[in-house]
Amino acid sequence: MTSPAQIIRDGNGKAAFAVLPIAEYERLLEAADEAAAIQAYDAYRSSSPETFPDEVAARLLEGEHPVKVFRDHRALTQTQLAEAAGLKQSYVSQIEAGTRNGSVDALKRIAEALRVELDDLI
Structure with missing residues (x-):
């Protein structure tokens, strides 16, 4: 499977930039936001006191x-x-x-x- 990203290399041939379709970029942003939200929720739950009904x-x-x-x-x-x-x-x-x-x-x-x-x- 080929990557949808285009790799731009520097003068030494080292990968310097990646250009990718906007849909893939937005999917990655959404996944990162979801992961950050889950991490924040987990941190809150582990540090906060118990609540009661x-x-x-x-x-x-x-x-x-x-x-x-x-x-x-x-x-x-x-x-x-x-x-x-x-x-x-x-x-x-x-x-x-x-x-x-x-x-x-x-x-x-x-x-x-x-x-x-x-x-x-x-």
Whole structure:
């Protein structure tokens, strides 16, 4: 298969320029734009924080305890969350109910288990 491009060489015979049909040029530009868009999207996804559904935000704004909201969002039971955080289920229950504040260490462990920032739980 021959290339649609015409090669123009310099005085030493080295390829210096390529002349190609406008349709091929436009196809290459479109492919480059698409590749750049995909790369930009991938970079954004890998560097940006997770977003949450409106339901999660609404529950938080209504004053529901963040541990319960994020636990429900992750589809975990209190027992599963407690095991993942190395805590007792009753302790997690008390934090969710607001009868205990939870130590900083416990909240850090819960945040890690829920894959959220500690600030999201405070």
